[in-house]
Amino acid sequence: MRYINFPVSDNGGATKISELGFGCAPLMGRVGRGDSLKALHSAEQAGVNFFDTARSYGYGESEGLLGDFLRGRRASMVVCTKFGILPPKGGWKQKVKPLAQAAIRVFPGMRQFARRQASGESTGNQFSVAVLRESFETSLRELKTDYVDMLIFHAAPVSVLDQDDLLDALGRLVESGKVRMAGISGDHPVIRETFRRQPKAITLAQFALNRACFDFVAATQTPEAQRLLLIANHPYGGPAGAATWADTLASLRNAPGVTVQLRDKFDINDPQLMPELLLNAILRGTGISVVLPSMMRSASLSGNVRALDHCRFTDEELDLIRVELTRRRSAA
Incomplete structure (x- = not known):
């Protein structure tokens, strides 16, 4: 496994990041608890120490499962979570989920329908200081930690770059030590504008990069982009x-x-x-x-x-x- 140096190491956390990260979106969503934990342990044994989750993943349960996994190994792991998309409210979804998973096993063609339904129950574009604070405190509780290595805007529109109060609040979390790096995820136009503006609080960016959008590689090689830690997701295009x-x-x-x-x-x-x-x-x-x-x-x-x-x-x-x-x- 190849690693890069973690850009910050001021709180005694991990000093290196595996170039291969583990996306936690399927945990407690399309994959149940047992298989989710098995996959996490396999990734760790292979040398992966970077785990990417979000408040909305797994109907809001992905962070909790990752927190269970992190017990006893938190200091050596790099954890990224996101805010801005809220998970479904209410417990009925969790009662129905096992039935949906069983149905998908019998009728695999239902998987895309189930994903669309789950996505429709989440609430996106929730970018305010109040949501940031509540979401982040919930993430800390679920992850069973007192800090995260990365906290990023989840599928953000370009307008968040104009929200000075939100960017200031994110910057204060970094200054407090509760967040080691703050960043943004979004479509390529949003990431390009982030490169151009260079908001002080944002030091990393996450975006899709696969065969359908390989032209974006050139944007990652500019001096403006090189000031940020860049993370590519969905490399196979689904x-x-x-x-x-x-x-x-x-x-x-x-x-x-x-x-x-x-x-x-x-x-x-x-x-x-x-x-x-x-x-x-x-x-x-x-x-x-x-x-x-x-x-x-x-x-x-x-x-x-x-x-x-x-x-x-x-x-x-x-x-x-x-x-x-x-x-x-x-x-x-």
Whole structure:
């Protein structure tokens, strides 16, 4: 496992972050408690020490389960949580959830419907000082800790950059030591504007980066972006994106400028080809420090770890692949 230095270490917490992070969105949502804990332990054993959660994940229960897992190991872990999307209110959702999970096991096609329903019960765009304070205190209780390493705006609109009172409140949490780094997650236009404005309180940014938006890599390499810790999520583009990667890989193999040596590395039948190409194209030679792929299955976890530890592509080859993916995005 590769690590980077944590930019701050003023409260005795972890001093390094694994380049491979664990996204906690499925915990206590589409994945139950037992399998969730199993996945967390597997990630730790593989060397992952960065765990990304949010107040809204798992119908509001993801943080609590992660807090249980963190007992006895908190000081060595890097924990990111988010505010701005509130979980569903009321206990009825939790009573129905086991039935929904059982139904999905029998009828897998219901999964997308269930996700849309769960999303509809959450309340987004909740960005005020009052929500920040209440959400953050709840996060601390659920995570069973007195600080978080990262606290970020969750799917924020660009208007939060104009909320000086909210940015000041976030900055005060950092000054108090309850938050080590503050940041923002959102669509690319929001992140670009964050790069441009450089709000004092914000020192990290999280955003999606996959085949459908690889042109954003260039924005991460600017001097403005390099002042921030950058975290990429959804690298495979979800189930739909991953399902179409075989065609992309086959066409990349025959792209202009691809050498014979590089073409020979495109073994379409090798399951490691996609994670090696994609994860390293995101991390190596860009401004991005951490990537958050889905890793609930042990095969996904081990494949992602191997992809970073043993990559068949050189830096020059990865650069050529990035250029081609960007060109295709621009031409689409």
